Amino acid sequence: MKTLFTATAAIAVLAFAAPISAKIANGTTVSDMTVTDSNGVQHNLSDFKGKRVVLEWTNDGCPYVQKHYNTNNMQTLQKEVTMDGDTVWLSVISSAPGKQGYVSGEGANALTRSRGAEPTAVVLDPSGVMGKTFAAKTTPHMYIIDESGTLVYQGAIDDNSSSRESTVASANNYVRAAMADLDAGRAVANADTAPYGCSVKYP
Amino acid sequence: MIRLLLSFLLILSSAATALARQTETLDTGKVTASIVSSLDSVQPGGTVWIALRTELDEGWHTYWQNPGDSGEPVQLSWTLPPGVEVGSIAWPLPYPIPTGPIVNYGFEGAPLFPVEMTIPAEVEIGETLSLKLDFYYLVCADICIPEEGQLTLELDVGEPESDPIWGPQIEAAVLESPRGGDITGAAEVSNNQLMLTFKNLPVGQVSEAYFFPFDQGVLGHSTPQNLRRGEAGIALTSAPEFLWTDGIAETVSGVLKYTLDGEVRSEVVSLATAMSLDIGAEQISGASIGLLAAAMGALLGGLILNLMPCVFPIISLKALSLAKTAHGDRAPARHSAWAYTFGVLVTFAVLAAILIALKAAGAQIGWGFQLQSPKVVGLLALLLFVIGLNLLGLFEIGTRLQGAGEGLVSRGGLSGSFFTGVLAVIVATPCTAPFMAGAVGYALAQPAMTTLIVFLALGLGFALPFLLLGYVPGLLAKLPKPGPWMETFQQVLAFPMLAAATWLVWVLILQVGANGTGLLLIAFLLAALAIWLLRLQSAVMKGLAVIAALGAIALPLSLTAGSQAVQSATLNxxxxxxxxxxxxxxxxxxxxxxxxxxxxxxxxxxxxxxxxxxxxxxxxxxxxxxxxxxxxxxxxxxxxxxxxxxxxxxxxxxxxxxxxxxxxxxxxxxxxxxxxxxxxxxx
Missing domain, CATH: 3.40.30.10 (Glutaredoxin)
Structure with missing residues (x-):
């Protein structure tokens, strides 16, 4: 009888060990969701239809994020991209409470000020729902949604996966290249790249 | 005093290096690192394995050449005397390290990262070679810290002499590092599923397997790799990643880690893309604990099914018929038990076949599915109602309505037993007994042959009590002797039947609402009318009876699911x-x-x-x-x-x-x- 129970338990384990890979494919329309920013303002992704949306997963304690902020690389890109007013930049923090990178709304605003960052808004996602919807794996992990709400880029910010600040200058920035492709009406050449960095600190 | 202590320490440490060829250990934070050598001294023109040895704090890990979903690999940068050449790292076999939904490939504990160095022939004996290493690693627990350092190993040129401590350890690490072998492989994407196939594995039973690709973008690191064994090889299914859309190379390489007859092995395999290898027919015998456990669980689940309230009326009907045949010759009881078992098994096989076909057609289907169709519910309710009337004695068993289901069930002989088995299974399916859910869930996620085996095991478990009755005379003898009590018993059994019919009518109310249920009640009326008409000895009446019976059967068939499903719950x-x-x-x-x-x-x-x-x-x-x-x-x-x-x-x-x-x-x-x-x- 005991073996029968063990056998049954084994089946239960086999049957339940089936997680699902939920990566959104490029070219699919991103389903609408409501997110809350560091000032407590709610945004629907659908509010941004007609604009391009750049999503940046971030965690200020992560060395790879620090690489891009200490070298002013991320801030420059934010400024460049949002300048014409047709692109929205959302920095997303999916760190769970108690984990690295988790900040309150006030904390997030203080970070933005001290780093001279210029995102349109900082989205707080402590439950990880938004992060898991996009299957965000690393900080930084970058996404671009085009004017029609279609996902057109996902992956790394650039092609140098080192945490050394000296590597930033010579790296090929995928996000900048993708924005140029979109501006020129071309399909994004490198639309799906391997994200690098720290793991997102999900709950 | 302090000076004395320092010089004492110096003596101690030089004594230690004299014992084994290694540098001092450098604490970079979460890791202590040192360079160790397989030889204490190396000869001109010889080769030597030099390794970075890292000792990680408990709970921290560093990364393999493909770090997985996040992270960065261990990196070594050597500055060597002229002429000394260095090979690439003989990587240890990585582990998948899950952190929440993310999976990394890396190392814990004290991994060694050996490289082979070739010493030029020109060096002089007695010379000392300075091997300088800049190393970098990202070390992570739930947070990540990049750490780096610089160490220089001084290696004497002379007679080659193995290092007593590090020689054997480095040798073992190099031996364990995966290398190429006989295994061939292929990778193919179809229906958004990545299939990796491997052939030419050593002979033995593979119980686990995992493929670590050298490059990112080949497969989803966090997607489990499901193993399937064929007679000629194994297959792993997983999710394809972006390289398959960006343009994949003709081959992708990586490390296949597999457990053969309980022993963990690994090999570097190069996979030809856009094709699969024929790994032969599904291996059944080997299958092993998974399938065996599932079959046992299913057998147990089948046994428990006998106790479920929706099966019990049918079972008691069967008990009644056994009671009738139990006395006198034992052979009929035995044959009857086998006929019943056969009926159960055939029905389970048909159910499995339907499930396999629908699953192949991509339909989402589950246990209890039959009762989701109002037509089936209606007909079953009608059938149970008529059986109830039959048991109450309104018409006689086995003499009329031979073609109808209830006649089949209650008529004596082997076909009666067979159809009792069929009906019992159909009525049993909605009762997902706790043990069964896991087994069926397992079976549905498995290849067709496994599904069939699990279903047949379920059927066997279900039929087992009756098979037992047929073979253990003691049990059969304990059944009461036939007598007038049987008529009463039969009439009593009518009520579970009618109760089951009532329950099905209630199900139908939820499915099709009041009007649809009304139709079913009219069908009940017509059925009762037909039975009554048949008792009248007139051809006209018999004709009318047939019409009424046809009407009774046609009405449930007209039922279709309405949108009026009622949610009853007192909870908010x-x-x-x-x-x-x-x-x-x-x-x-x-x-x-x-x-x-x-x-x-x-x-x-x-x-x-x-x-x-x-x-x-x-x-x-x-x-x-x-x-x-x-x-x-x-x-x-x-x-x-x-x-x-x-x-x-x-x-x-x-x-x-x-x-x-x-x-x-x-x-x-x-x-x-x-x-x-x-x-x-x-x-």
Whole structure:
């Protein structure tokens, strides 16, 4: 009888060990969701239809994020991209409470000020729902949604996966290249790249 | 004094280096690092293995050449005397390291990173070579820290002499480092599924296998790799990643880690893309614990099915017929038991075949599916009603209506036993007994042959008690002797039949509403009329009887599912959707999800005894738990998909997401709920 129970338990384990890979494919329309920013303002992704949306997963304690902020690389890109007013930049923090990178709304605003960052808004996602919807794996992990709400880029910010600040200058920035492709009406050449960095600190 | 102590320490440390060829150890934070050598001295023109040895703090890890979903590999940069050449790292075999939903490939403990150095012939004996290493690694627990350092190993040129401590360790590490071999492989994507096939494995039983690609973008690191064994090789299925859309090279390489006859092995394999290898027919015999366990579980589940309330009336009918044949010659009882078993097995095989066909057609289907069709429910209710009338003695067994189902069931002989088996299975399916859910869920996720085996095991378990009755004379002899009591017993059995019919009518009310149920009641009326007309000895009346009978059968067939499914719950409940669960979780509210269906008896029992009670209501209110109901009375693709996600093919399924629970997947509660389980989970 005991073996029968063990056998049954084994089946239960086999049957339940089936997680699902939920990566959104490029070219699919991103389903609408409501997110809350560091000032407590709610945004629907659908509010941004007609604009391009750049999503940046971030965690200020992560060395790879620090690489891009200490070298002013991320801030420059934010400024460049949002300048014409047709692109929205959302920095997303999916760190769970108690984990690295988790900040309150006030904390997030203080970070933005001290780093001279210029995102349109900082989205707080402590439950990880938004992060898991996009299957965000690393900080930084970058996404671009085009004017029609279609996902057109996902992956790394650039092609140098080192945490050394000296590597930033010579790296090929995928996000900048993708924005140029979109501006020129071309399909994004490198639309799906391997994200690098720290793991997102999900709950 | 301090100077004395320092010089003492210096002597100690130089004594240590004299014992083994290594540098000092450098503490970079979470890791202490040193360079170690396989030889104490190396000869001109010889080779030597030099390794970076890292000792990681408990709970921290560094990364393999492909770090997986995040992270960065260990990096070595050598500055060497002129002429000294260095090979690439002989990487240790990595482990998949899951962190939440993310999977990395890396190392814990004290991994060695050996490289082979070739010493030029020109160096002089007695010379000392300075091997300088700049190393860098990202070390992570839940947070990540980049650490780096610089170490220089001084290596003497002379007679080659193995290092007593590091020589054997480095040798073992190099031997264990995966290298190329006989295994050939291929990778192909079809239907958005990545299939990796491997052939030419050493002879033996493969129990586990995992492929670590050298490059990112080949496969989803966090997607489990499901192993299938063929006679000529193995296959792993996983999810393709972006290289397959960006343009994949003609071959992709990586390390196949596999367990052969209990021993972990690994080999570097190069996979030809856009093709698969024929790994031969599915290996059944080997299959092993998974299949054997599933079959045993199914057998047990089948046995338990006999006790389910919706099967019991049929079973008692069978007991009655056995009681009739039990006396005198034993052979008929035996034949009857086998006929019954055969009926059960054939029906389970047909069910399995239907499931396999529908699964192949991509349909979402689950256990209890038959009763989701109002036509089937209607006909079954009619059948049970007529059997009830039969048992009450309104018409006689086996003399009339030979063609109809109830006649088949209750008529004596082998065909009667066979059809009792068939009917028992059909009525049993909605009662997903706790043991069965896992087995069926397992079977549905498996290849066709496994599904069939599990279903047949289920059937065998189901039929076992009767088979036993046929063979153990002692049991049969204990059955009461035939007599006038049998007529009474038969009439008593009519009531479970009628009760089952009543239950099905109630199911139908939920499925098609009042008008549809009205049609069924008219069918009952016509059936009763037909039976009564048949008793009259007139050809005209018999003709009318046939018309009435046809009408009775036609009416349930006209039933189609309406949209008027009624949700009855005294608890404040809302309809389930994955989005709603996520929303409520984001609000920080505990959530309880009840996957149920009107035709599911276990669900109803749980509702009456546990869920719809005042104290449960109070518990939910006190803990502010949201009660979500996923009603599977009619087919619903989304619910079927969610059940499958939890490895279930049927209801009930109870999921709890307590406030402090931080897994995306909820806690799966037992199928037989109790208040204390609820309280313990949510309270």
């Amino acid at each position: 409940s809302e309809a389930w959707s994955p989005e709603r669960v996520a929303e409520l979780r984001a609000e920080g509210r505990p959530v309880f999800v009840d996957f149920t269906a009107a035709w599911c008896v276990t669900c109803k029992v749980n509702e009456q005894l546990v869920l719809k009670t005042d104290r449960t209501k109070a518990l939910f209110e006190k803990t502010n738990t949201a009660f979500l109901v996923a009603d599977w009375t009619n087919r619903d693709v989304q619910i079927a998909a969610e059940l499958e996600r939890y490895g279930r093919a049927g209801v009930p399924l109870y999921l709890a997401f307590p406030a402090n629970h931080d897994d995306v997947k909820g806690l799966v509660l037992p199928q037989t709920l109790t208040f204390s389980i609820l309280e313990g989970t949510l309270g």
